[in-house]
Amino acid sequence: MSAKKYEERNEKSREGRRSHLLRKWMLIGVALTFLGLFIFLPLIVVFSEATSKGFELYLLALTEPDALSAIKLTLITAAIAVPLNTVFGVLAAWAIAKFEFKGKNILITLIDIPFAVSPVIAGLVFVLLFGSQGLLGPFLEANNIKVIFGIPGIVLATVFITFPFVVRELIPIMQEQGTDEEEAALTLGANGWQMFFRVTLPNIKWGLLYGMILCNARAMGEFGAVSVVSGHIRGLTNTLPLHVEILYNEYNFTAAFAVASLLALLALVTLVIKSFVEWRSEKLRSE
Amino acid sequence: MGISINGVSKKFHSFQAVDQINLTIPTGDFVALLGPSGSGKTTLLRLIAGLELPNSGQILFNDLDYTNKNVKERKVGFVFQHYALFKHMTIFENIAFGLKVRPRKFRPSKQEIKKKVYELLELVQLKEVANRYPSQLSGGQRQRIALARALAVDPEVLLLDEPFGALDAKVRQELRIWLRELHQKMNITTIFVTHDQEEALEMADTIVVMNQGKVEQIGTPQQVYDRPKNAFVYSFLGRVNEFRGEALGTVKDGCHLSDNYVGYLRPHEVHLSTIASDNSLPVEVFHVHSVGASVRIEIKRLDNDTLIEAELSADEYRRIGPFYKGDRLYANCDSIVVFQHQHILEDSLPKTVASTI
Numbered sequence: 001m002s003a004k005k006y007e008e009r010n011e012k013s014r015e016g017r018r019s020h021l022l023r024k025w026m027l028i029g030v031a032l033t034f035l036g037l038f039i040f041l042p043l044i045v046v047f048s049e050a051t052s053k054g055f056e057l058y059l060l061a062l063t064e065p066d067a068l069s070a071i072k073l074t075l076i077t078a079a080i081a082v083p084l085n086t087v088f089g090v091l092a093a094w095a096i097a098k099f100e101f102k103g104k105n106i107l108i109t110l111i112d113i114p115f116a117v118s119p120v121i122a123g124l125v126f127v128l129l130f131g132s133q134g135l136l137g138p139f140l141e142a143n144n145i146k147v148i149f150g151i152p153g154i155v156l157a158t159v160f161i162t163f164p165f166v167v168r169e170l171i172p173i174m175q176e177q178g179t180d181e182e183e184a185a186l187t188l189g190a191n192g193w194q195m196f197f198r199v200t201l202p203n204i205k206w207g208l209l210y211g212m213i214l215c216n217a218r219a220m221g222e223f224g225a226v227s228v229v230s231g232h233i234r235g236l237t238n239t240l241p242l243h244v245e246i247l248y249n250e251y252n253f254t255a256a257f258a259v260a261s262l263l264a265l266l267a268l269v270t271l272v273i274k275s276f277v278e279w280r281s282e283k284l285r286s287e
Numbered sequence: 288m289g290i291s292i293n294g295v296s297k298k299f300h301s302f303q304a305v306d307q308i309n310l311t312i313p314t315g316d317f318v319a320l321l322g323p324s325g326s327g328k329t330t331l332l333r334l335i336a337g338l339e340l341p342n343s344g345q346i347l348f349n350d351l352d353y354t355n356k357n358v359k360e361r362k363v364g365f366v367f368q369h370y371a372l373f374k375h376m377t378i379f380e381n382i383a384f385g386l387k388v389r390p391r392k393f394r395p396s397k398q399e400i401k402k403k404v405y406e407l408l409e410l411v412q413l414k415e416v417a418n419r420y421p422s423q424l425s426g427g428q429r430q431r432i433a434l435a436r437a438l439a440v441d442p443e444v445l446l447l448d449e450p451f452g453a454l455d456a457k458v459r460q461e462l463r464i465w466l467r468e469l470h471q472k473m474n475i476t477t478i479f480v481t482h483d484q485e486e487a488l489e490m491a492d493t494i495v496v497m498n499q500g501k502v503e504q505i506g507t508p509q510q511v512y513d514r515p516k517n518a519f520v521y522s523f524l525g526r527v528n529e530f531r532g533e534a535l536g537t538v539k540d541g542c543h544l545s546d547n548y549v550g551y552l553r554p555h556e557v558h559l560s561t562i563a564s565d566n567s568l569p570v571e572v573f574h575v576h577s578v579g580a581s582v583r584i585e586i587k588r589l590d591n592d593t594l595i596e597a598e599l600s601a602d603e604y605r606r607i608g609p610f611y612k613g614d615r616l617y618a619n620c621d622s623i624v625v626f627q628h629q630h631i632l633e634d635s636l637p638k639t640v641a642s643t644i
């Protein structure tokens with residue numbers, strides 16, 4: 001290549017780099033503005049509004065009996081939904097990733113249903129199933145079991161809504177891992193449990209944790225489906241998001257924002273753990 | 288442990304991966320499963336290990352029916368093609384795995400496990416890597432660790448799937464010799480899969496040549512190399528020149544064969560000379576290149592322009608050469624092996640060969 005041509009090319013690539021930089025900063029700027037407007041600003045509003053009438057009132061809003069009962073119910077719901085969906089999620093992901101069977105694609109599609117349908121519809125489906133006018137209503141009533149407008153309904157709806165998180169997270173990880181290590185464990189004399197706990201689980205643990213965190217965040221924050229089945233009985237069937245709505249509808253803004261700040265805090269903690277887990281599993285994969 | 292495989296077949300959906308295989312492997316034998324890609328070697332190995340179950344047929348270990356025993360009960364050592372080391376465990380933990388998962392009654396103490404692991408590490412000459420993770424080892428090292436891990440449970444059968452497949456030529460060669468010596472030392476019945484005929488010929492006591500899920504031939508390296516049962520075995524076990532039949536009165540006349548016959552001649556059996564003789568084939572030099580201790584010469588038949596590969600030792604080449612492109616030579620096909628419908632014509636085998644078997 002002649003010196004002149006070389007110069008020209010160099011010049012061109014320098015220009016290219018400059019416009020590339022410009023594009024990069026423009027994109028970053030847009031993204032940051034968007035984030036600021038739609039994420040940070042609301043967060044700040046939530047916290048400032050919650051504490052606008054002083055810290056004491058803030059604490060009071062969180063410790064009054066109805067709020068406490070909402071917190072308790074939310075925790076109970078998550079404590080049931082997350083482990084249940086973890087176990088089912090691992091089983092389903094395992095079946096899908098490591099075995100060939102008829103109807104596998106249908107199963108994968110079914111797993112996505114909770115993501116695909118509106119939560120309100122999910123809630124309505126449960127009402128149609130378990131409500132007093134519903135399919136199983138008479139049977140439940142005869143046995144004195146209250147699902148809709150009760151805690152069981154809330155748990156059911158939450159389990160349904162949060163089902164895909166763990167499975168979706170695990171399927172690609174398990175597919176990538178293949179079955180070699182597990183088969184190796186079997187040839188070395190391990191039984192099924194040993195294989196699972198010593199080989200399968202350690203290999204998926206970060207992905208699993210990631211799925212569980214997202215599952216937990218959604219379980220505690222779910223509004224639509226839970227709202228339909230709960231019946232909004234204060235102190236009995238109100239979860240945190242429902243409690244926020246009630247307070248807000250009663251123009252009790254400070255209390256509403258105070259409770260909302262708990263959910264916001266949960267979101268922040270979730271994000272921190274999530275990024276830590278992401279960082280860990282990235283590191284593991286690059287090793 | 289001796290293994291008998293009686294009429295074993297395996298289908299995947301409608302695809303016959305292993306088809307009616309019969310095979311008897313005596314205790315302590317060193318067997319190579321040799322065949323082209325997709326011939327069912329891995330499937331057969333997995334059937335023996337119990338990682339797949341056959342659709343029909345029987346697998347016997349020491350004359351006991353093991354067909355329906357699970358992997359754990361078979362107590363085989365299996366070395367996977369891509370090693371399948373446990374990524375999240377150190378090398379020490381990898382090797383100790385098989386001992387640690389034993390039921391408490393049979394589990395060795397911590398000290399005993401440690402002792403055994405270090406013995407194995409010494410055996411595979413990798414003592415220094417005990418505390419590393421698999422990702423921190425080279426391919427050849429991983430291979431040896433995979434072997435040590437399989438040996439930790441004192442298997443009576445060792446199954447290896449393309450043990451050297453992913454390694455470079457030098458490491459391959461070293462590991463071949465090393466594995467051969469190891470087998471001599473421990474005398475475990477060993478079956479390994481390979482699609483490299485040289486590897487099979489060099490290492491195995493017995494070679495099982497497979498093609499399309501079937502066994503084509505079983506024999507010692509010498510038997511399958513010198514007395515191939517059919518054209519497939521002959522052409523798979525080394526480089527060959529193929530001679531197609533043509534309209535001819537007799538079966539064979541020099542390098543010419545009659546219709547319905549196919550002849551094969553290995554490159555080193557093509558004898559070249561600068562002077563014509565009875566039965567010799569006039570050819571033209573097309574390309575000459577030397578590979579290590581031998582020289583490969585591509586020659587073109589003058590009658591039908593097909594290429595033939597000849598191989599001479601460097602010494603011989605020096606004696607009769609050098610040759611250049613376009614030189615006229617005469618090739619002699621006395622050693623040609625003739626097949627009719629895939630089957631060998633006995634009297635086409637060279638006399639010297641026939642007598643050594």
Ligand SMILES: Nc1ncnc2c1ncn2[C@@H]1O[C@H](COP(=O)(O)OP(=O)(O)OP(=O)(O)O)[C@@H](O)[C@H]1O
Binds near residue numbers: 323324327328482
């Ligand atoms: N789990 C499976 N499902 C469907 N087909 C399979 C499965 N395992 C193997 N096969 C098919 O069976 C045939 C034999 O496969 P196998 O792995 O035994 O071949 P191989 O001789 O080991 O080949 P290679 O040298 O390429 O490893 C192939 O055509 C393969 O596609």
Ligand SMILES: [Mg+2]
Binds near residue numbers: 328329330448480
């Ligand atoms: Mg294979």
